[in-house]
Amino acid sequence: MNVKRYVVCGLSNRGLASFVLPLLEAGGTVAGVVDPDQARVAAFNDTVLPEGHEPLPWYAPEDFDRMADELAPDTVIVASPDHTHADYILAALARDLDVISEKPMVTTAADAKRVLEAERDSKGSVLVTHNMRYIPRHRQVKELILNGKLGRVTHVALDYHVDIRHGGSYFQRWNRLRALSGGLSVHKSCHHLDLVAWWLDAVPQQVFAYGALNYFGPDSPHRPRDASGRPYTGAELRRHDPYYQAQAGSGAFPEPGGGRTGLYGLSYEHQYPAGGDTYIYDDEIDVEDTYSALVRYESGASLAYSLDFSSPWEGYRVVISGTHGQIESRHGRTPDGTPLPGSTTFTYSPLFGEPSVIDVIVQEGGHEGADPVLRNDLFGEPGPDSLRLSLPASATDGALAVATGEAMWRSVVESRPVDIAELL
Ligand SMILES: NC(=O)c1ccc[n+]([C@@H]2O[C@H](COP(=O)([O-])OP(=O)(O)OC[C@H]3O[C@@H](n4cnc5c(N)ncnc54)[C@H](O)[C@@H]3O)[C@@H](O)[C@H]2O)c1
Known part of the structure; x- marks a missing residue:
């Protein structure tokens, strides 16, 4: 564990489980917390803080500068609601501090542009926690593509489903407002859009999408x-x-x-x-719960993508086709957690030749073994495999995922293809 001093903005579920507690348990230094909820921070100190640690000092969001003066952090971890990320990232970069930002890096392409500009002028840099890249089976897919098993990737079909329990929970939380989350094409799809761009090592160029609020909201x-x-x-x-x-x-x-x-x-x-x-049928819900989108990449590849937030199962079906082969994978579980058949393997089929069924690598740790490797890359030095697979996600990667998600909802609203260059 390194000796850097971290502060966390947003003592969120994610911030706690993925960063604060693992850091403390590994002997790292969490110097303080920025969060409007003083009582939540106090309750953390009273009931959750592992033994042997000093209570974490609390700062209100408007006291970020005082916090930075008093605590002198090296790295700011941003794990607050999405719409607050931009201000924290910009404030940290202005002080030449490094940033680890939860996905989505920000909620709008305009803010993503501001972050990219600020990073250019700063000694600090931004890493975005696009943890789907780190899931072992996703790394296996990346290895096959890097090893040329698919040739040049031409097309990806990815259908992602969120189940009735998990999906319903989004429509009661802050995520259900576009002003706070960027809408679900940013908040949720940024995971999937980043994953595909990373698999393909491709830059998104244009998006066309349909979308609607079909399941939740007042007209459900x-x-x-x-x-x-x-x-x-x-x-x-x-x-x-x-x-x-x-x-x-x-x-x-x-x-x-x-x-x-x-x-x-x-x-x-x-x-x-x-x-x-709040309830899932409230009037104030202003995001879509269903999307069908086409994304074209500069490489010439395209993605046919769908997402829905009310499915009998959670997970995805993906087919990645290239000039020399294809990968097909279905991974998921029912709402009670039962894995769907086929989730432990995927199929690689050379264009001319026999298909092979590949066992998914299972590793210890959260998100099927993704989290320990991600934390090593964030808090230690990225290992040789992480560098070879380009696992750490940069501010540019984060910005492209946000802009592609924004292009999706803009295309829905404006009924036209949207170029990423219009937004970023
Ligand atoms: N990578 C992943 O798999 C993953 C999973 C879940 C959430 N996330 C991301 O993690 C972040 C936190 O999400 P969550 O659902 O765990 O959050 P949460 O709703 O559990 O907690 C949000 C916390 O932020 C605090 N907060 C509110 N406004 C704030 C502000 N202006 N400044 C600082 N703190 C503020 C709240 O008081 C609360 O403590 C989001 O960006 C979300 O998109 C990522």
Whole structure:
């Protein structure tokens, strides 16, 4: 473990589980936390902080500069809601600090451009935690492509599904507002758009997409109504709601009036105050839950991509076709966590020759073994395999994923193909 001093902006589920606790447990230094929720930070110090560590000092977002003066961090970890990333990244770069930013790096291509410009003028640099790259089976796919097994990749078909429990949870949290998340084509699709661009080592050029809010929001076909057509509310709503019934016991839907509790039993008094109930059929939801998109890359390859947030299973089907071969993979699980058949293998078929079934490598650690390798690249020195596979994602990679996601929703709204060059 290195001796750098880290501060974390956003004591989020993700920030805690992926960065703060692993860093502390490995003997690293987390010098402080920036988060509007002082009570959440205090509860962390009281109930979650591993033994032997000093309580983490708390700073409000407007006190970032004072925090940086007092704590003198080397690296700022940005793990707050997406719309707040840009300000933290820019403030850190202005002080020549390094940044580790959660995905999406920012929520708009305009902010991505500002980050790229600021990084050019700074001694600091930005890494983006595009952790899907690190999943062992995704590294196996990258190896096959790098080894020329597919020839020149011509086309990718990727259908990604989020299941009824997990999907429903997005529509109760901050992610459901475009102003906070960039919409789900940025917040969620940035994972998939980055993965494909990385597999192909290709720069996205143009996007055309259709999309809509089909499952959630006030016009949902599943919204329970009484005999006169009036939507149910409160306990009646939950009793009749198929999403609520399907998630029972999963914790995806908090009980009315209670606020929301995250990992380690920590509540969010600031972000989700008790009594400020949200529900999946609320009027304020302004993002799409379904997309079909075509992306063209500068290499000449194209991607046919779909995403939906209300599926009987979670995972993806992907076919990657090249001039000399093809990879086909289906990976997923049902909402109760049962793996779907075929999830432990994928198929490689040379264009002329016999297909082979390849076992997916299983590694210890979160996200199927992705997280330990990602953390080593972020907090240590990237290993030779990480460098050979170009695993660490740069600010440019983060910016392209955001711009492609923005191009998707802009194409939906404006009914036209959108060039990435228009946005970045
Ligand atoms: N890479 C992944 O697989 C992955 C998975 C989940 C989330 N994420 C990303 O991690 C980040 C956190 O998401 P989450 O769902 O874990 O968050 P969360 O909702 O659990 O927590 C958000 C935290 O940020 C705090 N916050 C709110 N406004 C803030 C501000 N202005 N400054 C600092 N802190 C602020 C809240 O009080 C709360 O503590 C997001 O960028 C999200 O997109 C990435």
